[in-house]
Amino acid sequence: MSLVMAAASCLTSSAQEKKVMDLWPNxxxxxxxxxxxxARVWIYLPKAAKATGRAVVIxxxxxxxxxxxxxxxxxxxxxxNNMGIAVMVLKYRMPHGNWQVPVEDAEEAIKMxxxxxxxxxxxxxxxxxxxxxxxxxxxxxxxxRSKGDAAPNFQILFYPVITMDPSYTHKGSHDxxxxxxxxxxAEREFSNDQQVTRVTPRAFITLSDDDSAVLPANGTNYxxxxxxxxxxxxxxxxxxxxxxxxxxxxxxxxxxxxxxxKAWLQSF
Numbered sequence: 001m002s003l004v005m006a007a008a009s010c011l012t013s014s015a016q017e018k019k020v021m022d023l024w025p026n027x028x029x030x031x032x033x034x035x036x037x038x039a040r041v042w043i044y045l046p047k048a049a050k051a052t053g054r055a056v057v058i059x060x061x062x063x064x065x066x067x068x069x070x071x072x073x074x075x076x077x078x079x080x081n082n083m084g085i086a087v088m089v090l091k092y093r094m095p096h097g098n099w100q101v102p103v104e105d106a107e108e109a110i111k112m113x114x115x116x117x118x119x120x121x122x123x124x125x126x127x128x129x130x131x132x133x134x135x136x137x138x139x140x141x142x143x144x145r146s147k148g149d150a151a152p153n154f155q156i157l158f159y160p161v162i163t164m165d166p167s168y169t170h171k172g173s174h175d176x177x178x179x180x181x182x183x184x185x186a187e188r189e190f191s192n193d194q195q196v197t198r199v200t201p202r203a204f205i206t207l208s209d210d211d212s213a214v215l216p217a218n219g220t221n222y223x224x225x226x227x228x229x230x231x232x233x234x235x236x237x238x239x240x241x242x243x244x245x246x247x248x249x250x251x252x253x254x255x256x257x258x259x260x261x262k263a264w265l266q267s268f
Contacts, residue, residue: 033096044077052084053123061133064176071246072132097179107150128154136160144195162218196225202232208241
């Protein structure tokens with residue numbers, strides 16, 4: 001078994017080129033409350049012969065208090081690279097009630113991907129953003145509000161936090177992103193189902209029906225608003241699995257989810 005695992009490890013490492021970079025080498029526009037919390041990116045590039053030009057920036061979840069960097073981030077790299085898709089996994093800074101901190105990080109990550117498009121064999125108008133849980137809130141925030149070089153071309157949302165409405169938001173994400181005493185105006189502004197327009201990029205949304213951590217209404221309401229605004233969207237609801245499964249094979253519908261995401265990515 002160890003020989004098989006070693007061979008698989010070699011195959012994975014030979015199939016991709018990895019870089020780790022500081023997101024803000026010259027300092028960020030908005031300073032984090034925690035100076036030790038540094039934004040970084042992990043870049044995984046497919047072999048040149050396999051590169052399609054497509055890229056995805058991944059925002060792991062963690063309730064805006066920590067990050068699930070592996071099963072919602074770096075572990076996804078081989079899956080995308082095998083389809084010829086470049087991957088950037090973003091370690092964004094925690095907001096501590098200041099939403100500008102992670103939003104600036106996510107926008108800069110997309111800008112960095114576009115700045116390096118030629119070197120990384122990426123097509124500038126084929127860059128998507130992906131996020132899980134609170135990372136899904138960050139991804140959908142970027143998808144609905146960011147402009148110009150910071151705007152993604154598609155979005156992939158796993159069991160996303162979408163709303164900041166106290167009646168059905170994820171309380172930890174709400175409090176960490178906006179602060180416990182957030183005003184209603186801010187809650188509306190970052191309830192991303194209310195921010196969908198006809199220029200919002202196409203979306204893949206997936207979640208479990210029995211998710212009690214982030215209520216399914218978050219993702220389903222986002223889909224309905226995409227539909228209402230003629231934004232191409234695909235919604236996949238699995239009967240069980242709860243919250244936070246990411247790319248873990250222990251998720252009962254792992255195989256189906258991987259196939260459905262691949263089919264969606266190949267549909268445009």
